[in-house]
Amino acid sequence: MAGFQSPPIRRILTVLSVLFVLSLSTAVSAFNVSTLRFDEAYTPLFGHHNGNLIRSSDDKSVRLVLDRYTGSGFASSDLYQHGLFSASIKLPSDYTAGVVVAFYTSNGDVFRDTHDELDFEFLGNVHGKPWRIQTNVYGNGSTSRGREERYLLWFDPTKEFHRYSILWTETHIIFYIDEVPIREVVRSDAMGGDYPSKPMAVYATLWDGSTWATSGGRYPVNYKYSPFVSEFSDLVLRGCRKDPIQQSPSAAAGDGCAASDAELAEAEYATITPERRQAMLKFRHKYMTYSYCYDARRYPVPFPECDVIPSERVRFRDTGNSNIVGIRHRRHVKRGRRVPAVGMGSNSQAAI
Ligand SMILES: *[C@@H]1O[C@H](CO)[C@@H](O)[C@H](O)[C@H]1NC(C)=O
């Protein structure tokens, strides 16, 4: 298939991206976080018996492999009540339609009907079309109320490592790419149980999302291009370790984690400075392709946490899709085909 961007447009986009990064890098500096070895905090989840989870000799990075037999994944050995969960990730290159890489927190194994979840999902693509990123938030089993947002990136995530972080505190959630906050969810009373409140583990997985990941399942995984390999390093896990079974249902969220919560609240990445907020708005303006907040067909009444900005509203159709970003992509894609995810307990809307 021909690439969807003609060369001059690609060149212009590259120049714009470089300018974008330069304008961001002056505004934000790297987080001061210490990284862990795999064996200090993580455990293999699946695919390791097939040799599809490969740890480096210093145990500081991990390769996940998807071949025609299995994908692979790992998880934190413990659950955490709030924290910063972060990894530098390099995505599989070449033809990756149907391939899904996920970096997320969840407690679905412990609380089957009332689970909480915070997601980064990376959706592969056909030749010449870029990876897309989706973030999502679930609380207390709110799987019928997906809060998806989707974005393009200002870099090629298959070429080098970039840091993806999820900050979860008592009061707010921030998704970061490198040091740029890309999404903030502020807890409100109106959100109720939809705000994640119970201890979660951290997961990293690579799997076959053929039925939904690329254009609603139109492009399944093509194993001619396998193995697909994604690499994770700079593993960061900073939070309050907690045994979910010992937590009584009525216990306050911060119970036993007060000191850790206070420390987290003080961390520089827990606050969005004016400069970072500017960078966030810029990113969302340029790269957000879908927001549940503007999807009036699915949610006629926006969720309480949705800060619907009129000037932003006009950039989205009532399907929640941007009418500016990614428009050249959609020209080739049937619209309106959405299938719920079948993988990993997440009920995400498929990418367009
Ligand atoms: C980074 O964090 C370490 C450990 O928490 C601390 O000792 C050090 O002072 C911090 N460095 C900066 C530049 O904030």
Ligand SMILES: *[C@@H]1O[C@H](CO)[C@@H](O)[C@H](O)[C@H]1NC(C)=O
């Ligand atoms: C979570 O869901 C359960 C079961 O539906 C309900 O009993 C509980 O009150 C909810 N918790 C919150 C914090 O909304």
